[in-house]
Every structure is written in structure tokens, then in C-alpha cells.
Amino acid sequence: MERFAFLGRFARNRGALAGALVILGVAMAAILAPLFFPTDPLRIVAQPELWPGEDPAYPLGTDSLGRDMLAMLVHGARATLLIGLFASAVATTIGVGVGAIAGYFGGWVDEISMRSSELFQTIPNLIFVLTIVVILGSTLQNIVIAIGIVSWTPIARLTRAEFLALRDREFVQACRSMGMGDLGIILGEILPNALPPVIVLSSLVVAGAILFESAVSFLGLGDPNVASWGRLVGDGRELIRSSWYICAIPGVAIMVTVLCLNLVGDGLNDALNPKLRDR
């Protein structure tokens, strides 16, 4: 019954619902990309710098080399979304891990965890990512891990707060008196209860990761084999005087995706905490 109430509240939030639908659409497009655009999107197909609407075969025009913008956009969705998801997964894993042990054990473990999260918050995040990428190589894995490394701190703080609140509840005491070990309690008992707000935060972290990855590939410092939306914007920089749509379109795609993720995240948050709603 709790689940239904939660979903009901979420559905009533029109913004969140719209956001969720759009995200679903984007995800579908990403998954089905090879279906609609079976040929390599990076192949040159037409004359360069065709404006959107000039040629009905290429509704979003072509780029500086004559590649189909729409095809690149749809394929780029995969890269962008996947990187966002994986980076968020890395951040969530680290964040939950650190937050859980900090909140559960307290004491010096907590101190060290908090100091390190402060450390990772002090280093300017994009600079950190770029440093990692330049030194260790700009492969996809490195980028995903680097983004995860700079994004875990808010998750850690939230998890820690949740664990602090749940640690002293009766059901945990009961488990302890039954002889359950710490790991069992953390993973089996507290974590499932602490997860909902963390999941909400993760959706916002995905949005942040997408913005991050876009910035890195915009600067041309991302994986050269991956044509994510940020890279598309970066590629179009030379032509802003004549064909600025090459920059505009992928940027709009990023913005819409991030916006919808934010709406969904807000909707989830409101649905979880109906008492805290503003309106």
C-alpha cells in the first residue's frame, strides 16, 4: 500500500510525470538507435552544413563534414546516458560505502570519512577530472571513474545521516541482540531502509554526471571514439557564425535531458516527503 501511495503522489506531480516520460523517450531512442539509424552515424552522407529543414531526408541538418545530425544525436544519446548512469553508479557505490561506515561506526572512522569528503569537495571538481584524465589517459573508463570520484560526497553525507538516524532504532537493536554481525546489519537491515532518499539523490547525480561529461567532451578532452552530445557541441564551435545549429541542437538535448532528470528527482523527493512540500 505504501508503494501505491508513493506512486500516486508522484503521478500527480505533472512536471515529474512529464519529465519521466521524456526520459523514457530518450532512453528508448538510445536503445533503439541502431534500429532507426543502422548505419554508422559518423559516416559522411550529404553535403556539409545543411540547415535543419533544408533537406527532408536530414531533418536536423548536417554538420561540418556532412554527417547526419539526427543520427549523431540519437547515437549520442546512448553515450551520454550510459556515461551518466555508470558514473552515477560509481559515485553511489563510493558514497554509500563511505557514508554507511561513517554513520554506523562513528568515532574516528566517521572523522576520517568526513575529512575525506571535505577533501574531495575542496578540490575543484572539473579540474580534478581533467587532471585524472590527462595523467591516466582519456579513455571511457577513466572518465566514468573520474566523474564518479568527484560526485560521491553528497551521497556520502546523505547516507551517513540516514545511518545515524536508523542506527539506534529498535529493530537494529533487536538484530544485534540476535547475534547478527555488523556487515549483516548494515547490508541487510539498515541499507534497504536508507536507500530511498539516496536513490532520489542518485537521479540528480546522473544529471550532474551528464553535465560533467558534456563539459569534458566539449573541451575535446573526452574519449575520442565516443561521440556524446557534449562532443557534438564542441565540434560545432568553429561554425557558430554560419551554422550555429550544430552547437545549439545537441545542447538543447543535454538541457532537456538534465531538466527532465531534475523534474523526476524533485518529484521523487516530494513523493517521499509529502509533508515537506512547499505548496
Added chain:
Amino acid sequence: MSGAKGSSRGRAALRLLRRRLIQAVPLLLGVVVINFVLIQLAPGSFLDLMTAENQVSDPATIELLRKTYGLEDPVWMQLLKYIWALMHLNFGFSYRQNMPVMQAIWINLPATLLLMMSSIVLAFAVGVAAGVVASVKVRTFWDTLVSVAAMFFFAAPSFWLGIMMIVLFAVKLGWLPVGGMETIGGAGGGLASVLDILRHLLMPTLALGLFYAATYARVMRSSMLEVAQADFVRTARAKGLSRTKVTLSHVLRNALLPVVTILGVQMGTVLAGSVVIESVFSWPGVGSLLFDSVSSRNYPVVLGIMVLGSLVVLAANIAVDLVYMWLDPRIEVR
């Protein structure tokens, strides 16, 4: 304002300053250690890194580098020597700029600080104003407008926003320059120069700052709405003070506090954001230097920027803490 009150708050501020400076040391040390770890993890040797893979044939230079960084010594010794070098502000040499790394960074720092500060000021002013308006005119058209605008600017990638602004204001309308910090050829000295810089500063500031303005607007709005329910606001109204006075003197002053807190937390991301914006607008700051150094594999500069960037963030955090202390007399510093 009696002297007694002023100096006790002044003394508390000094205590805060001292405590935060002490806390900054292990953080900086942490950054340096991370630097070191990255260097160790890199393919290639320490030497390759510190010379940016340049073929340095001069044996004297190589010998100096070996000594400075203890390349024959065990790892922990290398770490200590690395820390020692950094403490002497020796970040290495940048062959590309043909000057010590520290100097290269130092030259570019003011431009970045200017951009950072103007973005923060803009973000704060616009965000707070928008938030106040939205809360005063809650659930009306203005409130919706602010909320929608905030959503838009919160989601738009700053580099894209910058490019779109360039397309509109520089390319199409020709009102503002396309990039750089100053007009080449100079605009003449004094006031004309300042105005010239401001014209160049406008779009980068907007592109960088509007994202944060969106955050502050949202937070300010809910903070204002929450504080408006407080008991002391009811007292202020019972005294017969005008709505404006109550909103500004009583609600606003208290509602600002959470926004200032957030400001401190976001310092790191603002500095990072300026890297991208500087690239978009060819703004001659540390961000441009970083971009150039990353592209040319100029490792010493990159590492130096990471350390100095953290230093800037720490300093900014302390400044924000002091501002918060000034705003909220309840803060006790032991």
C-alpha cells in the same frame, strides 16, 4: 554600535580565522598526496611527467630533478620530498611557457579571480532578488516565472549557454565582444579600459553565474516562505511595521543564512566551471592555462593548478564563513 559589541565579534572572527587556517593544512596535504598518487599511477616515469615528456638532454637539469624529487629513493621519501618542494612553491618548470609553473599560474590567476568573483556576486544578487520576489508574490505569475527560469538555467550546460549568448549578442546583434578580456589595440587608459573589460566580462559572468543564481533563487524562495511563518515575524507585524520593513529587515535577514551556507559549499564547482567558460570566451585565466596544459600534456602545470585551485577554494570558504558569522550573531567560536 558600542565598541564592546564590535570588538567581541571581531575577536570571534579572528578565532574562526585561526581555526579554519589550522584545519586547512591537512586538507592541502591531502590534495598534495592525491597529486602524488596520480603521478605514481601514471604510465611513464615521474621524470617523464615532471618534464612533460620533453626530451631534456641537459644532464645538469636531469640531475637536479632527480635530487629534488628523490627519484632513487623509496616512495615515501619521494612523497616527503615532493611535499617539501611544494612548500617552497616549487611546482616545477613549464617548458611551454618557459617559466616556473608557479609564475605561469600566478600570471593567469587575477583574470580567473575576477571572473569568479563577478559570477558569484551576480549569482547571489540575482538569485536572492528572484527568490525574494517569488516568495513575496508566491503562487502568482511572477513566482511561476522565477521557478521556470530557475529550472531552465539549472539544466542548461554553461558552455552551451555561453555559446548561445555569443551567437545572439556578439554574432547576430554585435552588442558585445566575442571573446577575450580586452579589445586588442587597447581602448585607452583609465575608465575606458575598465569599461572595456566590463563589456568583455558580462557574457562569461552570465554564462557561469546563472546556473548558481537558479539554485540560490530556489533556496531563497523556500527559506523566505519558511521564515515568514516564524514567531518573531508575527511580533514584528504586531509592532505595526510595514510589510516591506518586515520582509526586508526581519524575514530576509534571517532567510539569507541558508543561501550563504550553500555559497560556501559551491566554491569548488564555481572555480571548476570557470575552466569551461574561459575556454568558450577565450578568457585569459587559469582555466585557459589548464586547457592548454591538458592539451599539450604539460603535467607540472596541471598538477600545480590542482593544488592552487584547492587553495583558492579554501580561502573562499573561509571568506564565506566569516560573512556568515557577520550575518548570524548566534555563531559561537570557541
Added chain:
Amino acid sequence: MQRKDPLAGPRASRPAHAHEAGLEARGPVRLPLEVTDLSTTLFTRRGEMKAVEGLSLAVGAGETVALVGESGCGKSMSALSIMRLLPEPPARIVGGSVRLNGRDIVPLPEEAMLDIRGKEIGMIFQDPMSSLNPVATVDKQISEVLMAHTGLGRFQARARAHELLEQVGMPDAGRRLDAYPHQLSGGMCQRVMIAMAIACSPSVLIADEPTTALDVTVQAQVLTLLKSLQAEQGMAMIFITHDLGVVAETADRVVVMYAGRKVEEAMVDDLFEAPLHPYTAGLIGATPVPGAARAERLADIPGMVPPLNALPAGCAFAPRCPRVMDRCRIERPALTEPAPGRRVACFATGTDTA
């Protein structure tokens, strides 16, 4: 049955005892505060809640009327209605009049109310520490009200604030001017609130549970302070409380409220000696016997105040009343005046109690 108020101040030449003039103004007498048939309703999603219904009361200069009842009975809402400080979206005054020095303030626009609040009528609240602006000094908060209503400049206002602090018995007033609320104790905060409320010598002062959040020792000090200020300035005072001990100490007259309605009114001695309404009797926790000792605390009455959007037909107290009759559940009792100055809304009144 007339109780002489030994603390009646300089304005005692005017009829200080409203009951002498009847509970409505007659002839040339202008009472500082005269509430007639005031009704306030809360319009919420869950229905309309009649927070205050048909309340009438009058207070003379130098007189203290205590407004008594359980929480949720409408005493605070009545006070806020009088001050026109209601939270406007859900709440609204739907009927009646509030005459402040003869002028009905209910229809006044907000700008006009700004001149009245803090100047002609002042109010102090329950939790003094949270009722003061945490980021402003005492000086600033008191000077604010002085500068808003009188023509005083910054420095003059500060000097006057200093005087006011001394008048309310703040120790070391000079230093306290620059203190922040979190640096003061609860009693001191309440003194600041009182200073702010009386700064412009209002004709009426409303005190909403001013001592509830304070220590017992401090309570006595604050009550004494309020009474002496009232004597000095001849203010009419409404004292809202649920503490009958405080009522006995400070009030001249008592108005008892239940579920938004007035159910009894009497001079304080009369009320304690012989409460007419079963609710009042329940509050006092003793069967009405003339000459009986007054109970100091509120006794518990079984049951709860009914929700204001689902009031029972008939008397609101019927479900909990030990003397309920069939008639009570069907018909609402109107206020009757069995003796001059005594009012009660009960069908059981008149039944022999002695």
C-alpha cells in the same frame, strides 16, 4: 458584588469597570476596547472551521480581563482577530466589530492598521525567545517600533529604548541594549517584548500566555511588572492564559471560552466562588461551593474539544458535560445574564448548586 480594583491608575476617573456601564457602550463612555459579536472562520480544504463565534467582550481602562480555556478554544484566534493579525489566506473575520477607543477597526484597510498596531494596541506573545528577531539587537528591535510610530530619530530612539528597558526592570539596561536575544534569558526576553509593546503607550495591551514558557519565579516577576505598568499607564489589558492561578492573581474579570464561543463571564472572585457553567466548574476542578478555596491548576476534563469544522448540534460542551440534558444536544444555549456582570450560556444554570 463589585470588586474594587486597588490598582486602578490615573485613568480611574473614567468608569474602569465595564460591567458598570453594561457590556455595551452607553452614553458618553468610550471604552478602550469593545468587541461585539466577533466571528472568525478558517477556510481550509477540510472545511470551514469557526475559530471564533459571536464573541463579545469589553475592557475598561486599567482593567484586566482574563481570557481562559483549553488550547484550541479560540482565545489566541480572538486576540489575533482583534489585532487583525490573522493568517489571511485561511482565516478571515466574518462578522462583528472591534471598537478601539470607539473606532471600529475591522473594516479598516491594512495601511490604517499599521498605524494602530504597536501604537494604540500592543501585544506580547507566548515564547519570548522565539518571538524576537535573532539577528537584531535589543536596541534595534525596540527602536524600530519607536521610529515607526513617533517621530524619533535613531539616537533619540535608542535613548528612549534605554529608558523603557529600565522601566521594565531589565538589569544592566545599558549593556543589554546591544545584546542579541540568544544572549538573554527567557525572562529578559519577555521584558524586551513588553518594552516593545508598551513603547508607544498603547491604550490596550493583549498578553497571550506571556508567562507559560517561563520559570515559576520569573513568572511572578513578569506578572508584577505587567500589573505595575498597567497601573502607571492605565492600559486596558486582555490576559490570555490557561493557568487559573495566574487568573486569580491578575484578573479583574474572567471570560471563559469553549470551542470558539464565550460560555461564561464573571468578576474573578465570583467565578471562583460560584462558577455557573459546568465547563468552568470542571476547569476549577471543584463543585461550586461558596467560600471554597480556589484550585490552583486546571483539572482534566474527560474527553476532547470537538474539531471546529464538525461541531455538534446544540451545545458544544454537551458530549463532555456532567450535567447534560436532552435539550442541550438539540439547542444551542444563548448567553444569559443571571446577575449584573455575570453571563453564562447554559441550560443548566439556575439549577441549585449550593
